Amino acid sequence: MAKIYLFPVPMGDTPVNHVLPQLNIELVAGVKHFVVENIRSARRFLKACDRSIDIDSLSFVELNEHTPAEAVDAMLVPALEGHDIGVISEAGCPAVADPGADLVAVAQRKGIEVVPLVGPSSIIMSLMASGFNGQSFAFCGYLPIDDARRTQALKEMERRIRRERQTQIFIETPYRNRRLIDDLCRRLPGDMLLCVASDISGPRQSIVTRRLSEWKKASCDYDKIPTIFLLYS
Amino acid sequence: MAKIYLFPVPMGDTPVNHVLPQLNIELVAGVKHFVVENIRSARRFLKACDRSIDIDSLSFVELNEHTPAEAVDAMLVPALEGHDIGVISEAGCPAVADPGADLVAVAQRKGIEVVPLVGPSSIIMSLMASGFNGQSFAFCGYLPIDDARRTQALKEMERRIRRERQTQIFIETPYRNRRLIDDLCRRLPGDMLLCVASDISGPRQSIVTRRLSEWKKASCDYDKIPTIFLLYS
Numbered sequence: 325m326a327k328i329y330l331f332p333v334p335m336g337d338t339p340v341n342h343v344l345p346q347l348n349i350e351l352v353a354g355v356k357h358f359v360v361e362n363i364r365s366a367r368r369f370l371k372a373c374d375r376s377i378d379i380d381s382l383s384f385v386e387l388n389e390h391t392p393a394e395a396v397d398a399m400l401v402p403a404l405e406g407h408d409i410g411v412i413s414e415a416g417c418p419a420v421a422d423p424g425a426d427l428v429a430v431a432q433r434k435g436i437e438v439v440p441l442v443g444p445s446s447i448i449m450s451l452m453a454s455g456f457n458g459q460s461f462a463f464c465g466y467l468p469i470d471d472a473r474r475t476q477a478l479k480e481m482e483r484r485i486r487r488e489r490q491t492q493i494f495i496e497t498p499y500r501n502r503r504l505i506d507d508l509c510r511r512l513p514g515d516m517l518l519c520v521a522s523d524i525s526g527p528r529q530s531i532v533t534r535r536l537s538e539w540k541k542a543s544c545d546y547d548k549i550p551t552i553f554l555l556y557s
Numbered sequence: 558m559a560k561i562y563l564f565p566v567p568m569g570d571t572p573v574n575h576v577l578p579q580l581n582i583e584l585v586a587g588v589k590h591f592v593v594e595n596i597r598s599a600r601r602f603l604k605a606c607d608r609s610i611d612i613d614s615l616s617f618v619e620l621n622e623h624t625p626a627e628a629v630d631a632m633l634v635p636a637l638e639g640h641d642i643g644v645i646s647e648a649g650c651p652a653v654a655d656p657g658a659d660l661v662a663v664a665q666r667k668g669i670e671v672v673p674l675v676g677p678s679s680i681i682m683s684l685m686a687s688g689f690n691g692q693s694f695a696f697c698g699y700l701p702i703d704d705a706r707r708t709q710a711l712k713e714m715e716r717r718i719r720r721e722r723q724t725q726i727f728i729e730t731p732y733r734n735r736r737l738i739d740d741l742c743r744r745l746p747g748d749m750l751l752c753v754a755s756d757i758s759g760p761r762q763s764i765v766t767r768r769l770s771e772w773k774k775a776s777c778d779y780d781k782i783p784t785i786f787l788l789y790s
Binding site: 330341342343344345346347417418419420421422425426428429430431432433437438439440441442443444445447448449450451452453454455456457458459460461462463464465490519524525529531532533534 | 563574575576577578579580650651652653654655658659661662663664665666670671672673674675676677678680681682683684685686687688689690691692693694695696697698723752757758762764765766767
C-alpha cells in the first residue's frame with residue numbers, strides 16, 4: 325500500500341545533516357511523486373539531500389495558498405495507483421502550518437497511510453530551550469493586528485498562563501519583531517517571562533528568556549530574522 | 558562560553574539515525590558532562606550514538622522527579638567553569654515535559670546559552686499526520702481522571718475547537734488507551750474528529766483520523782502502546 329511521506333525541510337541555509345536524520349534522505353531518494361509548496365525550492369532541497377537524484381525524472385505538483393480546494397483530491401491519484409507521495413514545504417515541518425494539511429486530511433479520509441518524518445520545528449525547539457512549561461502549551465499563530473482584538477488576545481493568553489499554567493507561543497512577521505516586543509512590554513505585567521527565539525538551528529540562533537521588565541530595557545536586533553515568541557510566568 | 562545542549566532520544570527501540578540528525582551524534586561525542594533523567598538509559602543512548610565514546614570518562618548527574626529543586630543550581634557548575642553540558646531525557650525531546658525544563662530555566666536566568674537539537678516529538682509528528690489545524694493547537698498533557706473534572710476539561714476543549722479552531726492534543730497512560738477512546742465517544746459529539754497516533758516512529762506506527770461515530774464501531778488495539786490523541790472538527 326502506497327504511503328504519504330511528510331518530509332521536513334531545513335529552515336534557512338542550515339545543512340541537511342544538521343537537522344534531518346539519515347532515514348529521511350534515504351526515503352526521499354526513493355519517491356517519484358511530490359506535492360510541494362514551491363517547485364523551485366523543492367528541487368533545491370532534493371539536490372541538497374542527494375546530488376545523485378535525477379530531478380527531471382520526478383513529478384511535482386504545487387500545493388499552496390493559490391491552489392483551489394477541489395484540486396487536492398487529484399494529487400492523491402498516484403498513491404491510489406500504488407506510488408508513494410512525498411510532501412515538501414518551504415521550511416520546517418510540512419502539514420503543520422501550511423496547505424499540506426489539506427492533503428493529509430483528504431489522505432486520512434481515503435485511508436491512505438501518512439508517515440511524518442523528524443525535522444526542525446521552531447515551536448518545539450523554542451519550547452525546549454525556553455525553560456517554560458511543556459506539559460501544557462498552545463501555539464496561536466499570529467497575534468491579531470487590530471488594536472482591540474490584540475488587547476483581548478493578550479488578556480486571554482495572560483489568563484491561560486496564570487490559571488492553566490499554559491505556555492503561550494506565537495509568531496510575528498519578521499520586520500515587526502521589535503515592535504511586537506515593545507508592544508508586549510507595554511501591555512503585559514513586567515514580571516511576566518518572555519522567551520524570544522530567533523534563527524532557530526541557523527548560524528545566528530539566539531534563544532533568550534527574560535522578564536518583560538528586562539526586555540523593556542534590553543537593546544536587541546531581530547529585524548528580518550524569523551523569530552518565535554513564548555510567554556509564561 | 559559553554560553551552561547547554563538538549564539532546565533528543567529515540568522513542569522506543571528506533572535506530573538513532575532514523576530520528577536524529579548526524580549533527581547531534583557529532584556534538585554528543587564531544588560533551589563530557591551530562592545531566593540525565595536516568596543514567597542507565599543515557600549510557601545506552603550514548604553507546605548507540607557512537608560505540609567509540611568512552612562512557613567511563615564522562616560525568617553524569619541524574620535530574621528526575623526525585624531530585625530536590627535546590628540541587629538544580631549545582632548541576633550548572635561545569636558550564637560556569639567553561640564545559641559544555643548535555644541534557645538527555647528518557648525518550649523524545651528533553652526539557653519539554655520533563656525535569657530538564659527546570660535546569661533550562663535556571664540556565665536562562667544565569668545567561669548560559671541553551672541549544673535545542675532536532676529529534677522526534679510525538680506532539681508535532683502526530684499533528685503533521687492528523688490533517689488538523691497546525692496554525693493553532695494546544696498540548697494539554699493528561700486529561701483529569703476525576704469524572705466531573707474530566708467532563709469540564711472536555712467541554713472546554715470542545716469550545717476551543719469550535720470557537721478558536723484550535724486542535725486539542727493530549728495523552729493517556731498506555732493501558733487506558735481503549736478506555737479513553739470509549740470515553741471520548743460517549744462524551745463528545747459523533748461528528749468530531751479524533752486522531753489516534755500510536756508508536757510514533759516505531760515499527761508498529763499507526764496514525765488514524767476518524768469521526769468519533771466511526772471510532773465507536775472500530776475495533777482497535779492500542780493496549781500498552783504509547784499513544785497520543787488529537788481532537789478537531
